Amino acid sequence: MSTPTYFRSAGASVDSNIAEAGVDLKTIERLRSWIMAAKPQTIEIGLDTELINEGVLDSLLMVNFVLYIEELRGEEIPEALIHTHFFASLRVIYDTFFRS
């Protein structure tokens, strides 16, 4: 089975970090697939790719992305967390919204 692109882009050392951090890969892959479907990217989206600073997501896509995250986690995102800071990368999103 080939290595998912979000690992390849970040390198093998990050790969092992992910395993240590206990990230749910299915959730990461879902988030990444959503982004790719919404806006096909010319860059690979790694765990630490800066989603806003690198233009992967713009303000118009962000609302639908927030709704998708809510749907995945099964509850609304609190108003205090509706801030670009919490959507900086897949890792930040995972740590903020999915890590129990």
Next chain:
Amino acid sequence: MPSEKSLPDLLRRLCELSVEHAYDPHRELEWPDSLPNEGVWMSVDLLSLYGTDCLEELTKEQLWKLSRYELANFFSLTVHGIRDLMQQVLSCIYNTGYEAESDYFHHFLDEENKHMWFFAEFCKRYAGKIYVTRKMQFPSFAEDDIQTFIAFAKILISEQIGDFYNMRMMRDESLPAIVQKLNRVHHEDEGRHIAMGRRLVREMYMRISEKYSEQRRREIVEYLRRYMEFFVSSFYNPGVYRDADLDDPYELRRTLIRHPARKKFHRQALRTTSRFFSIHDLDLEGAM
């Protein structure tokens, strides 16, 4: 065909009209203690389920409940939109290049502040909340003048679509009187704001057109086309569907946005806006 007013004449006239129509919503609006739960609060043909089987499947009580939360969502969107546009206008009111508009901007801010207050007041009194916005603001274009143009174009788009809803509801006698009244008051002020917004957007775009490449202009058009889709989509709020006890609110949102009857409605709601932009060389017809 009458000749167009010069910008100073237009601004002077708009300021005069603002003074003539000045009002104090704190004194002039009468708020009932409660609104009836029997009957709709929002025109049925403006509900996000209208034209689909989903609406037909609702009981009368479910329809009434949905209309209450959909109206609260519309007013909440207006509250958040006004806050954004006030910030935009405040950020440039006394900047170089806006000398002519400054006086008018004071009236604009005054009126928008009133609108924001009475729409928020309605939501708090009768719906018990203002729906949270999921919008996050960050610039989409690096060039300051394009970003400013985009900001004012977005204001115009949201005002024109909001006005489409206001005009329908201010005449709908099936709605509570306070709902009709707020829509009417907003519509009457927005006529002036839209007139000025059109003038500003048109003049800003003329400068953008002279300065930037066709490719950059295409990117601007594409962004605004997407903004129109985005804005219309915000009427499909999963939180509303959850409050109205409808199943699977996120899937319902997706289904409705794609529904042919809803797409037809989107084109109606966007017609005035699309027409304005197309005659000024911004073809946004592809939206929705």
